[in-house]
Every structure is written in structure tokens, then in C-alpha cells.
Amino acid sequence: MWNELNEYLEKYNALTQAIKLLAWDIETEAPRDSIDNTSKTLGLLSSEAYETLINPEVEHLLEVIKPAELSAREAAIFHELQKQYKKLKVIPKQEYQAFTELTTKAQHVWAEARQKNDFAMFAPYLEEIVATHKRFIGYLGYTDHPYNTLLDDYEEGMTVEVLDAFFAEVKAAIVPLVETAVKGNEQLDDSFIFVAYDVDKQRQFSRFIAEYLGFDYARGVIKESAHPFTEHMHNKDVRITSAYLANNIASGILSTIHETGHALYELGVADTWTGTLVGEGTSMAMHESQSRFYENVIGRSLVFWQPLYPRLQEMFPEQLAQVSVEDFWRAINKVQPSLIRTEADEVTYPLHIMVRYEIEKGLFDGSIAVNDLPQVWREKMLEYVGVAPSNDAEGVLQDIHWSGGSFGYFPSYALGSAYAAQLTKALDKVLDREDDVAQGTFKAINAYLTEHIYQYGKTKTAKELLEAMCGEAFNPQYYTEYLQAKIADVYGK
Amino acid sequence: MWNELNEYLEKYNALTQAIKLLAWDIETEAPRDSIDNTSKTLGLLSSEAYETLINPEVEHLLEVIKPAELSAREAAIFHELQKQYKKLKVIPKQEYQAFTELTTKAQHVWAEARQKNDFAMFAPYLEEIVATHKRFIGYLGYTDHPYNTLLDDYEEGMTVEVLDAFFAEVKAAIVPLVETAVKGNEQLDDSFIFVAYDVDKQRQFSRFIAEYLGFDYARGVIKESAHPFTEHMHNKDVRITSAYLANNIASGILSTIHETGHALYELGVADTWTGTLVGEGTSMAMHESQSRFYENVIGRSLVFWQPLYPRLQEMFPEQLAQVSVEDFWRAINKVQPSLIRTEADEVTYPLHIMVRYEIEKGLFDGSIAVNDLPQVWREKMLEYVGVAPSNDAEGVLQDIHWSGGSFGYFPSYALGSAYAAQLTKALDKVLDREDDVAQGTFKAINAYLTEHIYQYGKTKTAKELLEAMCGEAFNPQYYTEYLQAKIADVYGK
The missing domain is CATH 1.10.287 (Helix Hairpins)
Structure with a gap:
């Protein structure tokens, strides 16, 4: 059978x-x-x-x-x-198909609405998407909070209770860090990041750096797209894209490192699971923990750049010969409140997510109405991030997720960073990570992550993996400590 | 319904x-x-x-x-x-699937056999493929000759009777042409074709030349592969590959022109047929007529190169500054008997096909046995092309087609050239083709071919299209006359 x-x-x-x-x-x-x-x-x-x-x-x-x-x-x-x-x-097939059609259409409308800066155009679609999700939640049932059912799609067992506590702790820790950073920015020059950098050379450097981190071209492809992403057919065919800007050296490199993290996860799934239902990363947040581990913990560390930076200088002597590796490292760690999530720095990023989290929660417990979103968005951005958009294109219309029907997805981004900080602690108990990174060797780090996370695919939940590896439940404290240490390093104590 | x-x-x-x-x-x-x-x-x-x-x-x-x-x-x-x-x-599903599995396996075995120059390794698979086809012909029935049933898969209504006459005429015309050419080669220098040419520049020139001929990048892609080919999803997504050699400027350019001919056919199918069963070229030979028309009639003509050649010289001054356009044109038209079909010149090419045609026919009327193929191959190559391989890798094992189960396909290649010659005659009655080509404008030529061939997709047979366009049935005489004229032009009268 x-x-x-x-x-x-x-x-x-x-x-x-x-x-x-x-x-x-x-x-x-x-x-x-x-x-x-x-x-x-x-x-x-x-x-x-x-x-x-x-x-x-x-x-x-x-x-x-x-x-x-x-x-x-x-x-x-x-x-x-x-x-x-x-x-x-439990979802009737007709309703499932109607939802697929609705979100396909809604994505087109969203793209146009964003371009025209016209939220009213998109609102009726968003209303219908939310209403459909509410109906689906009715079919599926929920415990404690209707939004929990949506969270479970991306992070099994995740709840509003856990996230409320998580974001409260994150917010309390980050607000003073942002203040420190903003003051310190007077002494932080990052202008050399934003001069002209030949795109073809960036492309070459990206190919090199992905391989340097362990990306395997016999089982993977690197290409370009408007927004970087990772796609996997199975563990023997994992593809990433990057995107290079002619006037920004950091964006393409860090995108490549981020996607390489996602790719290493998929490449590390055991061959037993190739092309099966469990042959991929276990959850959104665990996936994001890998991309953020490689991008932020590794890729934004000074030890990572110490051996690599001369190579980058050699490639771009005009732009970087006079810039020290410390100054380069500080520049790619600059914290600056801004309007767009995907361009946010490591510290303000979770605050962008918090805005979305609270809005999603409010939409599903009925405390926020779709029509009020532009206003709610501005208020929350001002309160958490400290800046508010003057138009909806840079505000509530900036992300594609809701138009595609993805609710409950955003928290994964912030959780991923928090998981990354926690698992870094576990990893550091058995490996001399900084020494490996300083020597440009990622074998042991990758082997550790493969042993504890990657190989299992979806056969264990993120919760199970995290607890087995760290010997305790999810604990956001490691994340806030990590961010505090980073700010102290970059901006001085 | x-x-x-x-x-x-x-x-x-x-x-x-x-x-x-x-x-x-x-x-x-x-x-x-x-x-x-x-x-x-x-x-x-x-x-x-x-x-x-x-x-x-x-x-x-x-x-x-x-x-x-x-x-x-x-x-x-x-x-x-x-x-x-x-x-x-009429073919039982199990047998159809078994055949798919057989040919998948056979292609792997063939690749290894070719590499090892070991026909005996491949022979049992070829036996089984031929036996399966014979069984299928049994289910399908045939008229006059069992091979006719296979021919019909690629060229509806094509028969051994037509092809026997065609190849007899071709052979009679070509043998003296090859003699003329071989003598003339003493005065034909093509050594400059085979020096170092930067591959990236070749790539740029290819992208340019495809567009020059009418390839539309909004509906198409150009890439690279080991063997150039054209793939179409539908008329709005047509993709070609080329292959560039570091020591041969002609190969990549002519491959691109050839595949562009295939692509223009698919791009010209009317939108009514997008993504339907009839939304593609009507037959193999008609398809090949378009690739050969563009590659040989256009791409190997002097008028084509007169406006283009300065651009190529500018790109490769070291290699071509001292070479006149006439000498370049002669070089890419050089006739020289050789062992490998895909590298054959325009004149000896149909003789390579004739070898395969006679073998296929013989396999299906029982006059040739699989085990005798290496010997038969050598004899026929010597008789028609004038050279015989010293090993099977360069002989009977050189083509992938039979391992994939494709019998009846090869004749299309030669028929395509003959169709191309015949439709050129028809086209020349209403258009000043040479003048258009000399001016680098392909709009009228492409519009004519779209009107008479492309737009119909598979809704008309090759026979119907050819007869409607030319006002007469398939007539190989245009082809032999075309080749005679070409040799007279290139080698002097």
C-alpha cells in the first residue's frame, strides 16, 4: 500500500x-x-x-x-x-482555487497600486484576502488567538503569546541601541559604499564568496533577479539569485551571503529525503536563521572581512584602497532608521517586523480594519522605528506578502535572527567559530549545522531542533545580547 | 463538450x-x-x-x-x-512506457559506447529499439514500405519512393560538385577562421546577429549549450542556444543563424494558436527549411556579409583586418568531405544524410542487420562522401538520434535544405531578396514566410504549404541547381 x-x-x-x-x-x-x-x-x-x-x-x-x-x-x-x-x-477545493485566483489577481493590483501610490485601489482585495483567511481559520479552528492558526503555517506551534513576549523584549532592548547608533553616526563614514562599482566585478566576487562559504556549483546555480531569492528543486538542485547595484557594493555581497545561507540549508538535507515531502528546510524561521546567521553573524563580522577584504580592495582599488577593513566593517553595520524593510539594517529590522506583526494580529482579532491600515502603519512606524512614510508606496504598500495571501509569514524574519543568535551560542560551545572564520574555513561550521539542523529536512520541527541543539527552549535573550554586543563593537562602548 | x-x-x-x-x-x-x-x-x-x-x-x-x-x-x-x-x-500504454524507459537507458549506453568506441556495447539496445519500432509498425500498419510509417512521424505523407528519387538526384548532382570543390581548395584559404577568437565577443556578435535577423528578445532567450538547439514553449517563449569555440569564428555565428531560423518560425505562429496542439511548426523538414534558409541561403551569401563584415572586422581586427569580405565568404562556404555530419559543409551534408537514410530503410525492410552497421557505415561513407571512419565513435556511433528511438528523422535534414531552395525561388518572384539582405532588412522576407508558412502552425501540412507557396509539388531540382550555383560562385565557373 x-x-x-x-x-x-x-x-x-x-x-x-x-x-x-x-x-x-x-x-x-x-x-x-x-x-x-x-x-x-x-x-x-x-x-x-x-x-x-x-x-x-x-x-x-x-x-x-x-x-x-x-x-x-x-x-x-x-x-x-x-x-x-x-x-x-478541510478547505473546500473550490474555495482553495478561488483563493489562488484571488491572490494572483491581487498581486497584480498591488503592484499597480504601489506604483500609483493608491492604497484604496488595493484595499478591497486585501479585505477579501483577510475575509477568506478568516473563513479558513473557521474551518481549521484555532487555540487562544485566530492568528495562531496562520502562524502555524510558517512556524509550527508558534503563538501570539510567544511573539508578544519576544517583540516586547526586542523593542525594549533595541530602542536604546538605535539611540546610541544615531548619535554615533556622526563619526561613521559609509559614503565609499555608495560610489560606482562595476557590476560584472561584483558578480565575480559574489560567485567567489558563495563558494568560499561552501556553496557547491555541482548542485547549485547562481543567477540574478530583481529581488534576491532561493529556490530549491531538491537537495541536489539549489538555486539562488543576487541583485547588484551599480552604486552600492554592500547590497549585492550581503544578498549573496544571505541567500547562500538559505542554500546551504537545502544542500545539507540528507540524500534519503531527496525529492520527498520532507526534503526541505523545516520552517520559515529556521530557514531565515541560516540566511541571517551567514549574513549577519558571519558576513557582518570583522574576522570574516579581515582575510577577504584585501581581495575586495584589489578588485576595487579606486574605491577601497584608502578604506581600512575596520571602516568597511563599520560601514556595513551602520544602523539608521529608515522606511523600507528590505533595506533596513540589522538592528532596526525587527522593529519593521513588529509593525507588521501587530497589524496582522489586529486584522485577525478585529481590532484593526483594512481601511485604517495606512494610518496605523504611519503611527506604528513612528513609534517603533522613529520614522513615518509620507506616502503609502513607501508605507503599507511596500511588501508583496499580503497581496499573495501570506499572513503569519513576517514574524519568521525576526524569529530567524533570534534563532541565529541562540544557535550561535550553542555552536560556540563546541567550535572556535571566530578562528575558523578568520582562517576562511567553513567546513566545521557547516558540518555542525548539517548535523544538528540541515540533514533532518522537515522530519523534525524547528522547536525540536532548536531545543536539542541548545539544550533549552527558544530564548530571545541571546538575540538582544547579540545586538547589544554588536552595537558596542561597532559604535564603541 | x-x-x-x-x-x-x-x-x-x-x-x-x-x-x-x-x-x-x-x-x-x-x-x-x-x-x-x-x-x-x-x-x-x-x-x-x-x-x-x-x-x-x-x-x-x-x-x-x-x-x-x-x-x-x-x-x-x-x-x-x-x-x-x-x-x-494503437500502442499499448505499457509498451509505450517500456519504450520510453528503453530509450532513456539507451541514450546513456550510447554516450558511454561512443566514448569507449565500443559499438558492441550499444548494439543490443539498438536491436531492441528497432524491434520495438517494428512491433509498433505492426500495430500502426504501413503502405508500400514499413519505413514509410516512421517517416510519417516527422514528415506527414513522406515516402521511400519520394526519398529514393530525391537522394538519387542529389547524389548525381553533388558528386561532381565535390570533385570541383576539392580541386579548388588548393586556392581557398580558410586558416583565418581557425585562429583564436574571444568567446565573449562572439557571444555579443551572436546576440546582435539574431536580433538583426528579427529575433525578438521580448519573446525569446539566447543561451549556450554543448550542442545548439531551439526550444519553444509557445510562440511567445522561444529559446535558442549557440555554442562558441575559442578557435573558430564561423561555427558559433552560423549556429546562431541556424537556430534563429528555427526561432523565427515558432515566433511567427499566429497568437490564435498560442499554447495549443497546433501552435508550432508543422513538420521537421519544414522547420529545417527555415533554419537552413537563414543559415545557408542568407547567412552564407556574399550580400549578407557585405554590410555586416566591417562590424566583425572591427570586433576582431587582429584576425580579420587583412581578410577581404570575399575571402571570408569563400571560407565559410568551403566544401571538404569529412567524417562528422554536424561539422559537414552545405554540399556534402546531404550525402551524410543519405548514408543514414539507406541504413534506416535497410533496418526496416530487413536487408541490413544491426550487427553489420559499422561495416555498412564505412562502405556507404566511402561510396557517397568519399571518406571512411577508422573507428565507430566517428562513424556509426556519432549521432544521438537512434539511441533516442528516432528513426525517420534524419531525412528531414536533407529535405529541409531542398524545401529551402524551392521556397527561395517562390520568394524571389515577389521580393527583391538580395537587395533586402544587402540593406540588412529582413522585414519583408520574414513577413512573406510568416504569411505563407509560420502563421499556420500545424494547421496545414508541409506539403500543403509548399504547394500553395510554390504552385507545384516538392521538386528537388531547385536544390541541386542552388548547390551548383553556389559552387560556381565560390569556386569559379
């Missing part, structure tokens, strides 16, 4: 691989005029993938197969299928 | 698009270690595509739908489906 079920699973995985390749292709290479037709193709294949898993035969197999009679490998896949199945089958 | 059928067709087309993108990706970008898994995915999606068309519901709909009640557009698609259905449904 497993074989019978496995046929459905293999077909599902084949369709998923095709969908991922089409999506990757749209962002990186597809000619402009092909998009309409490819969107249609993606819609059809997504329906097909859905029907491959959600159908009476699979439902029957899920009922009659006894996990105890399966091998450990089969049981792990079976367990994951059960989890996904429970969520999907 | 059409809507019901159309759902199957749309799903089939979505799967086909995904399969094509996966195939394109494997050749151009996929990381090395991903291939095994992607091959499996391709197998699963191909089965799925097959089952989407070949099933009792579609069979029922084909029986009950009355073409007379369909729109002209629907009727054209319906007609194509009927044609494809008839061929596929």
Missing part, C-alpha cells in the same frame, strides 16, 4: 519540481511576453498538484496504512503528509 | 510546457548532480502528459464531438488531436 501512496507522492513531487522551475525561470530568464501564458500554466499545474494529494484514494490510503508497518523513512514522509493533509482537506 | 475536451488539452499543454522547460534547463543551466532526479521527474511528467490525452474520457469525447459544430479554430485543434490520437492509441 505504501507503493501505491508513493506513486501519488512521486507525481506530486514531479509537479512541484516543475512548478518551482517555472517560477524560478519567470524571475530570472523568461522573456517578458511569456508571463501571461506561463502564469496560466502555473495555475493548471498547481491545481493538478493539489488534486494529486487531495483526493479520495489518497485519503483512503492515509486511513488504512499503519505507520507502525512502515520503515522509519516511509513513516517520516507519511507523518508529513498527514500533517499537510489535515490542513488542506 | 468542447470545453470538457479543452480542459484535457490545456492540462496537456501545461505539462508539455513544463517538460520543455525542464529539458531546456538540463541542457543550459541545471547543476550537474541534479540530472538523475530531473530525469525521473521528466519521466513522470511525460507519463502524466500521455495519460492526459490517452484515456477513455478523451476517446469518448473524440467520438461524440462533431467537428461541424466547432468553430474553425476549435476544429483545427480537434483535427490535430485526432491525428495524434490515432497513432498513440
